[in-house]
Amino acid sequence: GMRRASAKIGWALCLCASLSVCLQDDPEDAERTPDLIPEDGGAGPAAETPLSCCGAGILQGGARHLWTRVFQAAWRMPGQYLVILQRDTHESQVQRSIRRLRARAARRGQPVELLQTFSGALRGFLVKMSREALQLAVKLPHVHYIEEDSSIFAQSAPWNLQRLLRPYGDDGGMAEVYLMDGSVQSTHREVEGRVLITDFNHVPEEDGVRVHRQVSQCDSHGTHLAGVVSGSDSGVARGAAVNLVRVLNCQGKGTVSGALAGMEYIRVSLQARPADALVVLLPFIGGFSRSLNTACRDLVSHGAVVIAAAGNHRDDACLYSPASEPEVITVGAVNSADQLMSQGAGGSNFGRCVDVFAPGDDIVSASSDCSTCFTSRSGTSQAAAHAAGIAAVILSSNQNVSPVQVLQMMLHHSIRNTINLLPLPETQRLNTPNLVAKLTPPCHSLADQELLCRSVWSERSGRDRGDMAVSRCRQGEEMMSCSSVAPDGARAGEAITCVAHNGPSGHGVYAVARCCVAAGLRCQPYAGSEPGWVAQCVDSQQHLSGCTSHSTAELLSDSRSHPGHRRHCLAREIVTSQAVCCHASSLECHLVCRGLIPYLLLSGLFLQVELSCLPGWTLTDCKAVSEGSIVVEPVAKDNSCLVRGAAGENRTAGVAVCCRVTPQRDPETKAN
Numbered sequence: 001g002m003r004r005a006s007a008k009i010g011w012a013l014c015l016c017a018s019l020s021v022c023l024q025d026d027p028e029d030a031e032r033t034p035d036l037i038p039e040d041g042g043a044g045p046a047a048e049t050p051l052s053c054c055g056a057g058i059l060q061g062g063a064r065h066l067w068t069r070v071f072q073a074a075w076r077m078p079g080q081y082l083v084i085l086q087r088d089t090h091e092s093q094v095q096r097s098i099r100r101l102r103a104r105a106a107r108r109g110q111p112v113e114l115l116q117t118f119s120g121a122l123r124g125f126l127v128k129m130s131r132e133a134l135q136l137a138v139k140l141p142h143v144h145y146i147e148e149d150s151s152i153f154a155q156s157a158p159w160n161l162q163r164l165l166r167p168y169g170d171d172g173g174m175a176e177v178y179l180m181d182g183s184v185q186s187t188h189r190e191v192e193g194r195v196l197i198t199d200f201n202h203v204p205e206e207d208g209v210r211v212h213r214q215v216s217q218c219d220s221h222g223t224h225l226a227g228v229v230s231g232s233d234s235g236v237a238r239g240a241a242v243n244l245v246r247v248l249n250c251q252g253k254g255t256v257s258g259a260l261a262g263m264e265y266i267r268v269s270l271q272a273r274p275a276d277a278l279v280v281l282l283p284f285i286g287g288f289s290r291s292l293n294t295a296c297r298d299l300v301s302h303g304a305v306v307i308a309a310a311g312n313h314r315d316d317a318c319l320y321s322p323a324s325e326p327e328v329i330t331v332g333a334v335n336s337a338d339q340l341m342s343q344g345a346g347g348s349n350f351g352r353c354v355d356v357f358a359p360g361d362d363i364v365s366a367s368s369d370c371s372t373c374f375t376s377r378s379g380t381s382q383a384a385a386h387a388a389g390i391a392a393v394i395l396s397s398n399q400n401v402s403p404v405q406v407l408q409m410m411l412h413h414s415i416r417n418t419i420n421l422l423p424l425p426e427t428q429r430l431n432t433p434n435l436v437a438k439l440t441p442p443c444h445s446l447a448d449q450e451l452l453c454r455s456v457w458s459e460r461s462g463r464d465r466g467d468m469a470v471s472r473c474r475q476g477e478e479m480m481s482c483s484s485v486a487p488d489g490a491r492a493g494e495a496i497t498c499v500a501h502n503g504p505s506g507h508g509v510y511a512v513a514r515c516c517v518a519a520g521l522r523c524q525p526y527a528g529s530e531p532g533w534v535a536q537c538v539d540s541q542q543h544l545s546g547c548t549s550h551s552t553a554e555l556l557s558d559s560r561s562h563p564g565h566r567r568h569c570l571a572r573e574i575v576t577s578q579a580v581c582c583h584a585s586s587l588e589c590h591l592v593c594r595g596l597i598p599y600l601l602l603s604g605l606f607l608q609v610e611l612s613c614l615p616g617w618t619l620t621d622c623k624a625v626s627e628g629s630i631v632v633e634p635v636a637k638d639n640s641c642l643v644r645g646a647a648g649e650n651r652t653a654g655v656a657v658c659c660r661v662t663p664q665r666d667p668e669t670k671a672n
């Protein structure tokens, strides 16, 4: 009784206890600590893990999560655990940890079966063991966290054959696409000669005792996707080479541990034979997995463009992996009318973790029924395969573009504001991107010639006073503004963060960073020296791209400063202002400022103004300036800035900053 009660009362205490045990490394202490792992079905902190660990998260003090498993109970694989060790753990220490775990478990009559070791992006091992042995594993030295293995699933389902896709006109011949899927019928006429089946194969057994196994069924998902990526009639990038890494079985099911092993295989192949243009396509989904997201991030840091299905659960994509990983390009699905794909009770996932949507409904491509057969399928897998094809084309026609530049170019050429987001939950309408990916116009190379920006939304902060939300730009991007308060900003060369604070009676805030790429772009924040002081760009070469503000004395719901001049950010008495100042060759920035005007909505009269940048200019900042104390909501969406306030307040204005990098003229053209 006491044991259970103490486990329920203080998780933080339990974890602290286990940490001190780790440090002392005294096996006998283990007997005296309470259970660290909640029982199945119990409402333990593990159930909250996906939310608190997800993406650009909320800063929360307290317990270190040592144990994690997916939110979706049916996808869990109890008894199979990924023991992830600290990053700098030496190979010999990994082996020692395994031996130690086995020895300790053996003393208690608990067998531990080692299934796999990881020595790539993650250090650790996969074991089959009991819950009792798991209690011992948590206390091993060097343990970073333990994740219960879980299932991942292909994200498409057969659909009626209705029409053939009009073939696209580019080839993507320089790019190599690693497809992590089931198998592919490499002799299909659509993909013949372009698909390599690698020797990697790591899949769970099919469910059910008497599975009617048809070879063509095993191939159906992968063959269809390979066709969407590079099929000669139905493909987006018809010249791209596809390498299959088999992580899904004939039922379209795999495991997180299998996917991790597959990514390690790709990593090793890359080290042996570096590729200039590499895309990794992950057309599956599982519950939120810290280890899977880490492995994706690692592939991106090695130069791969990693593209994942958003998932077909009509749900927040942030609750799933690899969809929730910010460094991954997460793709939702739309139908031929550019509306969200729906499939019975399911449909495309959405939310801030989705980067872009792509065609994913009723897509005709290669069928594994015969070498000349076609079929129609729907799903976010198909959408992700489209995006992978587009990425292959971008990579093939632009030398040396980074993964984040590929994302920015894909967003820049997307079709805007066609999706009706009203059916989504209210909190998801604001941060779901209204963008449908399409192919870059041929011969239109943009890399390094334009300023490209996107909005990056944080998770919503908690509702308590002082709760914070953090948004981060990806590696290679510069933050040109932060739409809420930023107390610390960033120093040049460090990770740039955008922090928003919840007000005294607030209901949670978002931090929205404007993250941009351009040749030689460098941004730096300058804070006013004291509250109430003007913040300004000191270098005459720099341009003001945005203003942020915060108050240490009092958290205010109305504490936004604004760019009062071209190079200044004004601040009110107790507010510290910060100017974000950027430099790039031929960068120009200007302010757009306009008062709010009455606007009638169904719910009543509002004051509103929408500010847009002129063609060729990119929105970097969007703020509301108010002399009153009303709640105003500035929202930077795509290339326009929407400011809304309550009726009766007429001293409110919207302020936007628009910037551009003028394309460098060819000196020879100039001479003529």
Ligand SMILES: [Ca+2]
Pocket (backbone or CB within 6 Å): 325, 326, 327, 328, 329, 330, 353, 354, 355
């Ligand atoms: Ca992303």
